[in-house]
Amino acid sequence: MDLAKHWRLRHARYRLEGQRNRLTGEVRFPPAPPHPGEAEEIWEPYVLSGRGRVYSFSIVRQPPEGFEDQPPYLVALVRLDEGPMVTAQLTDCDLDQAAIDMPVEMVTRRLRDLGPTGLIVYGYKFRPMVQR
Amino acid sequence: MMMKPERPVGIVGYGAYIPRFRIAAREIARIWDGAGGTPVDSKSVPGPDEDTITMSIEAARNALARAHVAPDRLSAVWVGSESHPYSVKPSGTLVAEALGATPWVSAADWEFACKAGSEALTAAMGMVGSGMAQYVLAIGADTAQGRPGDALEYTAAAGAAALLIGPAAEAVAVIEGTTSYVTDTPDFFRRADTAYPVHGHRFTGEPAYFGASRGAAERLLHDLGAKPSDFAYAVFHQPNTRFPQTVARQLGFTPQQIAPGLLSPKIGNAYSAAALLGLCAILDVAKPGDTIFVTTYGSGAGSDAYALRVTDALPERRERAPLTAAYLAREAFVDYAVYAKWRGKLVME
Incomplete structure (x- = not known):
């Protein structure tokens, strides 16, 4: 059931928590262990704003295992305001609405349902900005 | 009789969430012979990746954004609902984790049909009003289900509202x-x-x-x-x-x-x-x-x-998150077939 794997990823998945370099201010996502020789405390947890723009996108019509009930759906490369690029589904977005450079914001949604005896896996997706 | 805490409390931040999708009541009537009038014009429908937990998270983020209160200052995250995604496993823990309120926080789920959220609100008043907590988040959220063709199907809808309860001196509404x-x-x-x-x-x-x-x-x-x-x-x-x-x-x-x-x-x-x-x-x-x-x-x-x-x-604080009207305005209508698929009304095996 991979319970431990899902549990370890919860901060990154639920709230887009990456890391920030205390010395340079560089922000990275997903979080990673320090490089060899690098002090672990150089990278501190950092929650990204969730704002970004669509760098590119594709429509998935032949889904991988575990996503059979979802197509057609949108997968995008999103350039986050802080710099990192992430791959995620677009949601609340019509297929003909998706566009390169479209402003998007992160929302926490159901990624997969592992069935009646399994977990519901939650994580980040992106959607067109809601008007403020 | 009226209850009020000794220490005055109020709403420090609030947040709404309404899913994007709608189904028209006349579309439900088309399938099920709604010969009479319909009780509403339309109802909200949660998207296939939405549930009480995801809607609670967004409403709560809006409440925290309005209040400018850091999530680790929350003493409790309480979710009132009759449609918690799990029978056993709290919604509150996942919502608290997504907000960044863990681990030094109380988290629990409340139940009382349509007033589960206000049960959490009244309890939050007591927790803050006693001085035991500075901030408590009370959430009401549901993805309600009605039997196909039943009168309830015309209205059973989805949405979430989060109220951040804190000291009256910091409140937008006492x-x-x-x-x-x-x-x-x-x-x-x-x-x-x-x-x-x-x-x-x-x-x-x-x-x-x-x-x-x-x-x-x-x-x-x-x-x-x-x-x-x-x-x-x-x-x-x-x-x-x-x-x-x-x-x-x-x-x-x-x-x-x-x-x-x-x-x-x-x-x-x-x-x-x-x-x-x-x-x-x-x-x-x-x-x-x-x-x-x-x-x-x-x-x-x-x-x-x-x-x-x-x-x-x-006035200043309400501009910090989407207004309820913004969620109402982005309505996208689906037909009964899409609604039936998303709401699990099709037997697949």
């Missing part, structure tokens, strides 16, 4: 008092292993909805020494369009007082979120000094009534 009116009234229930609830048809009006709503509201007005015309706005639980209009008239509130908070014609009955979403919509337009009268209702049955007074802090 809570001046509350009453809770509860009797054992079997107007609506769902047994543990069934998918759809059972309701008592006309019994759900009198004595259930109207009796409890009037009970809580009249007592709070009496104990405050107030009358309906003293309030700028009022909001009631809204299982359809007519019930809140009727109970408002019975109590002496005008259609103008309830108009800004009456969302059910467009989104149906958002259950635990219904009255609280109406309150969010009122806070979106209210001015400092305005007074707001709130009455929730939950089957089983009972009502909570609250009297609020808006402070000078509201």
Whole structure:
């Protein structure tokens, strides 16, 4: 059931928590262990704003295992305001609405349902900005 | 009788969430021969990747954004709902984790049909009012289900509202008092292993909805020494369009007082979120000094009534997150087939 794997990823998945370099201010996502020789405390947890723009996108019509009930759906490369690029589904977005450079914001949604005896896996997706 | 904590409390931040999708009541009537009128124009439908947890997270983020309160300062994250995604595994822990409130936080789920959210609100008043907590997040959220073809299917909808309760000195609206009116009234229930609830048809009006709503509201007005015309706005639980209009008239509130908070014609009955979403919509337009009268209702049955007074802090803070109107405006209609697929009404194996 991979319970431990899902549990370890919860901060990154639920709230887009990456890391920030205390010395340079560089922000990275997903979080990673320090490089060899690098002090672990150089990278501190950092929650990204969730704002970004669509760098590119594709429509998935032949889904991988575990996503059979979802197509057609949108997968995008999103350039986050802080710099990192992430791959995620677009949601609340019509297929003909998706566009390169479209402003998007992160929302926490159901990624997969592992069935009646399994977990519901939650994580980040992106959607067109809601008007403020 | 009226309850209020010794230490004054109020709403420090609030947040609404309504899914993007709608189904028209006439589309449901097309499938199921709705020969009479429909109880609402349309209802909200959660997208296939949405549930009580995801909607609670977004409403809560909006509440925290308005308050400028860091999530690790929350003492409790409480989610009231009748549609928690798990039977055993709290919604509150996942919501708290997504907000960044863990691990030094209380998290729990509340149940009382459509007033589960206001149960959490009243408890939050006590927790903050005692000085035990500085900030408590009370959320009402639901993805309600009605049996296909049943009268409930026209209205059983989805939404979430989050209220961040804190000291009155920091509030956008101070809570001046509350009453809770509860009797054992079997107007609506769902047994543990069934998918759809059972309701008592006309019994759900009198004595259930109207009796409890009037009970809580009249007592709070009496104990405050107030009358309906003293309030700028009022909001009631809204299982359809007519019930809140009727109970408002019975109590002496005008259609103008309830108009800004009456969302059910467009989104149906958002259950635990219904009255609280109406309150969010009122806070979106209210001015400092305005007074707001709130009455929730939950089957089983009972009502909570609250009297609020808006402070000078509201106008600036409400701009920090999407207004309820922004969620209402992005409506995208689906047909009954899409709705049936998303809501798990098709037997696949």
